[in-house]
Amino acid sequence: MWQSVLDAVAQLPRTAVACVAVANQRESVIIWDRRSGRPLTPCVSWQCNRGAALCSELRSTGAETLVRDLTGLPLDPMFSASKLRMLLDSDEGLASAAARGDACAGTLDSWLAWNLSGGELHVTDAGNASRTLLFDIHRLEWSEALLELFRIPSGLLPTPVASTTVVGETVAQGAIPRAPIAGLAADSHAALYGLGCHRPGTAKATYGTGTSLASPTGGQACRSAGGLSTTLAWLATSPTYALEGNVYSSGATVEWLAEVLGLDGPAAVERLASTAVGAEGAHLVPAFAGLGAPYWRSDARGAITGLTFATGRAQLARAALDSIAFQVADLFAALEEGVGAAIPELRVDGGATSNDVLMQLQADLLGRPVVRSSAPDAAALGAAFLGGSAVGMFAGTETIANLAGARDRIEPHMPSGQRESLLGQWHEAVWQVIYRASPEGSVR
Numbered sequence: 001m002w003q004s005v006l007d008a009v010a011q012l013p014r015t016a017v018a019c020v021a022v023a024n025q026r027e028s029v030i031i032w033d034r035r036s037g038r039p040l041t042p043c044v045s046w047q048c049n050r051g052a053a054l055c056s057e058l059r060s061t062g063a064e065t066l067v068r069d070l071t072g073l074p075l076d077p078m079f080s081a082s083k084l085r086m087l088l089d090s091d092e093g094l095a096s097a098a099a100r101g102d103a104c105a106g107t108l109d110s111w112l113a114w115n116l117s118g119g120e121l122h123v124t125d126a127g128n129a130s131r132t133l134l135f136d137i138h139r140l141e142w143s144e145a146l147l148e149l150f151r152i153p154s155g156l157l158p159t160p161v162a163s164t165t166v167v168g169e170t171v172a173q174g175a176i177p178r179a180p181i182a183g184l185a186a187d188s189h190a191a192l193y194g195l196g197c198h199r200p201g202t203a204k205a206t207y208g209t210g211t212s213l214a215s216p217t218g219g220q221a222c223r224s225a226g227g228l229s230t231t232l233a234w235l236a237t238s239p240t241y242a243l244e245g246n247v248y249s250s251g252a253t254v255e256w257l258a259e260v261l262g263l264d265g266p267a268a269v270e271r272l273a274s275t276a277v278g279a280e281g282a283h284l285v286p287a288f289a290g291l292g293a294p295y296w297r298s299d300a301r302g303a304i305t306g307l308t309f310a311t312g313r314a315q316l317a318r319a320a321l322d323s324i325a326f327q328v329a330d331l332f333a334a335l336e337e338g339v340g341a342a343i344p345e346l347r348v349d350g351g352a353t354s355n356d357v358l359m360q361l362q363a364d365l366l367g368r369p370v371v372r373s374s375a376p377d378a379a380a381l382g383a384a385f386l387g388g389s390a391v392g393m394f395a396g397t398e399t400i401a402n403l404a405g406a407r408d409r410i411e412p413h414m415p416s417g418q419r420e421s422l423l424g425q426w427h428e429a430v431w432q433v434i435y436r437a438s439p440e441g442s443v444r
Helices: 002-010 052-060 063-071 080-089 090-100 106-114 144-150 187-194 251-261 266-271 313-339 356-366 377-390 397-403 417-436
Strands: 021-023 027-032 103-107 122-125 160-161 164-167 180-186 204-207 209-220 229-236 237-247 283-285 303-305 346-350 370-373 408-411
Touching: 002 106, 021 027, 021 187, 021 377, 027 080, 027 090, 027 106, 027 397, 052 063, 052 080, 052 164, 063 144, 080 090, 080 144, 090 103, 103 106, 106 122, 106 180, 122 180, 164 377, 180 187, 180 377, 187 204, 187 209, 187 229, 187 237, 187 377, 204 313, 204 377, 209 229, 237 313, 251 313, 251 397, 266 313, 283 417, 303 417, 313 417, 346 356, 346 377, 356 370, 356 408, 356 417, 377 397, 377 417
Parallel strands: 021 180, 122 160, 204 346, 346 370
Antiparallel strands: 027 103, 164 180, 204 209, 209 237, 229 237, 283 303, 370 408
């Protein structure tokens, strides 16, 4: 991960650098040696589901209420705490080093800030911290109750800092010059900022390996009854909270199908899908690592439903792409319910947004315009805006919104009756998956 940063910076044109900012994958976690900086564990990905048993055990004791009240999140293995506990339990020497204070842990912003600063900084931005299940989003500090719940030594964790502030300096190394480290933000939060969604009533979706849909709620941490998470989007002079839903598998679904069908990557799946008028009633429910929001069923597993003799490779490819739009539509409906108002449009970024058929289906299923960013990676853009703001490059959020670039607006055209019919068929497929996981189960 660190080498990839050095390689990327080496490709940039030589120019004056005002500051360095970081956008990172959020819930992934790593432990390293405090003195040498040597990684002591692999980086455990946000999609890792091996903390499911611990989460289930804690849930049976009634701990989910405490977790939700303090963090705004469900007690789910997607978040960092169960991964961290799993790592500590896997190695007695590692657990001893953590207890002695000889080890550091953090999400990837912490790891990169440590390396950028030559080991001087062990920090995390408050937005990343809010995705760990260990951070009190109301008091803006690590929670002693949650640290005790997951048995995590407080000295293992980084110091929470604001998302847009100078936290230290880089050490000149490779092509990286000496410069202020002025912005840290989780990728979804940075994309929200980069797409100009700074006020309540705006919303964005970032299509990547998974998909994140979020809408800022201002200084109020609103709680959703519809399966969404409350998260701290960024911390400046005051916090900005958001409601968010996460799809575990979107781009990852297309990559999986490419491998299964022996195709040369996701682009080949998209070309194959374009040869089909539709999925002919087939649905792919991509619960490879469970279902995220609004269902939160880590025990669910994927399925293909509605197969007939009319189902071929092209229809399966179309079903894989369609599953992305269906999952986002579920999140968007929960989001409008959560904020108690209609959201006029959805701003989008990420690799999948280049697919016109998918974006048109997305607009049709939402019944709202989809506004496609000219910047394919709004997380990088948002990190730059946050860092630049900290060193006085931008006058305010209005200036930043204007800098976000031109946008392509895709209007919905599908009749409401057809939209409701398609969504109804999708929900029937999802409920088959949930019922198979546990007939007596419930959506959390």
